[in-house]
Amino acid sequence: MATAEELKRRVRELENELIKCKQRRSSEEQVHARAKIEKMSAEVVDSNPYSRLMALKRMGIVDNYEKIRSFAVAVVGVGGVGSVTAEMLTRCGIGKLLLFDYDKVELANMNRLFFQPHQAGLSKVEAAENTLRNINPDVVFETHNYNITTMDSFTHFMDRISNGGLEEGKPVDLVLSCVDNFEARMAINTACNELGQVWMESGVSENAVSGHIQLIIPGETACFACAPPLVVAASIDEKTLKKDGVCAASLPTTMGVVAGILVQNVLKYLLGFGSVSYYLGYNAMQDFFPTMAMKANPQCDDQHCRRQQEEYKSKVTEHPKQEAVEEEVVVVVHEENEWGIEVVSEVTEAELQAASGPEPDLPEGITVAYTIPEKEETSGQTVEETDQSLEDLMAQMRKM
């Protein structure tokens, strides 16, 4: 039988041990956070997470790096490409990130960067937000755990693109498509055409060894409905890949490269340096990186795309030199040329026109992802003139 003295000593011991245990837990949690930083500084000290980015100014690459904090970017799809895209933007100090994904983290995702085994079972947007907020608490995060292709979610998605900017009520500055299927790409395309929202598309082939990024400016460049989506040629038939019980291959390398060239294009577009690429492909087998550009198709199936084309035309007519510079929605001020964009590939006006049809005259090594069966042998035939509507094509894709 323990004496009162012994019991009191035991209580003190246990209280001390409990305090220590709680302190350890607390420190394990709290050590993850760094304090928020009010103003980006270029000071060269080990404790400054922005010193290497602010150095881009001193090196003459970027005029005003701090401006990165004024932008809001939506990332749709937080998988192999989207998660790394979000991490890069977070580490670059973007103002706000909006993340959209309906999926959960699985161990089967561990062959790509970003997610870790202990996150299996969490929603991708929740897991990503936890990690990213911890990496950079200066970024504002907004996450949506839903499938943008369902009716209600699509309406909400449209609303957040229009109003989810850094200042609530203003549109986001850029939408990035990092999804892995045709339907979700078409949903983003439809939303961005209706809203006149500039966006960038990205994709990786199902054999994991090619990928691409593409800039879409509604009314100016080809939208996703203007021309069939393009892929860098792979030596296998894309159509034979999707079969029941068979999963696509993926590699952290290809997805890391695609996320890297995507976010690089975003930085160049938002901060106004270098040449923004309209289309950049990556063929990993040959280390071949084709570039090209495609104009919008006047016979595009999407009415909002045709409306944007009309608006773009009158804008160019009214302000032939500076139509984009004063443009409120685009936000970015490009000082070098109209759009701050140069076509990297040597594509002529005629080639661009030719590329607007259903079977564009593509640079060597690029092929369309899905071909539409031709009905007649007329040249200049467009998607709209074929027997199949894009809805039919989508239905067909779903069945594959």
Place this chain on the structure above:
Amino acid sequence: MATAEELKRRVRELENELIKCKQRRSSEEQVHARAKIEKMSAEVVDSNPYSRLMALKRMGIVDNYEKIRSFAVAVVGVGGVGSVTAEMLTRCGIGKLLLFDYDKVELANMNRLFFQPHQAGLSKVEAAENTLRNINPDVVFETHNYNITTMDSFTHFMDRISNGGLEEGKPVDLVLSCVDNFEARMAINTACNELGQVWMESGVSENAVSGHIQLIIPGETACFACAPPLVVAASIDEKTLKKDGVCAASLPTTMGVVAGILVQNVLKYLLGFGSVSYYLGYNAMQDFFPTMAMKANPQCDDQHCRRQQEEYKSKVTEHPKQEAVEEEVVVVVHEENEWGIEVVSEVTEAELQAASGPEPDLPEGITVAYTIPEKEETSGQTVEETDQSLEDLMAQMRKM
């Protein structure tokens, strides 16, 4: 005054609370680990971390993906490129990783992928091993927290390259240089020339907007002492960058792309698919990716490089078609051609020869990183014939 009964109750309460606190801590730690996996499976289930990699076989890209587990790769420099390189190899299921770095994690590294704020103050190799082991416990890790350019460490480094393979006593299969300075690159070059060790070099320019990777096969391709190191042209003068108190710029995008193309080249080399690139550059401003190749320089300053060249020559003479196939040290069996390597760029024999001098005839957009002042205007002048030895050049670099 508390009664004995009250004290006993308090002891029970505290004991229970302490058990719960310890359980929570324990579960927070253990939840991070996944069980080891004995054999890679292609089964398409959410819980299989290798299903998307094994799918590369079904897609006809890789003949024998499981072979990845038989390789040991050394990563020298675990910074912006090296850490992502190590993560990609870990997620791909490499057999063994040897990590070398003397540096600590700082908040100033947070603009690049991989490290997180709570790791600040840890050694990079320790922090990396913790994260990587957690991501994939099937990989064997060996870490060395030292500077390979100091005398003792260099000897130890040589020993681990020679004996640190998956089976102790066998050499590693590949060395990857992900360091950020001239001295460390020269140390790796010296070690690999002496050992006949195939390695790949990587680099990112100090203005953060260009980078490259290069494959070096001692005796066959130009080593780091055969020709000045190459960089993709940047519009600024590299020499003006290193100044006291001024840090280099860096971007997660450029470093992610360089790590991606590096590890892709590693996978192609080790698993025998696609075309392995000798040199692949990345100019982020123009989205320009030059490729080229350079032969070893018969007048190279490094005696071991010259010896390797002699050995390579006699090997080619003895076994003109299959010299590499039976080669024990290289380990990789290439079935497609001698080295399983194709030159991607259209460089002729004559151009290769010309490229072996100190001012190689380089493809458009590539320039040498450091130029050696010419003494006389003789063509065909080599590094050895210049007034400066590589030691002088190194001393000069250190002073910059």
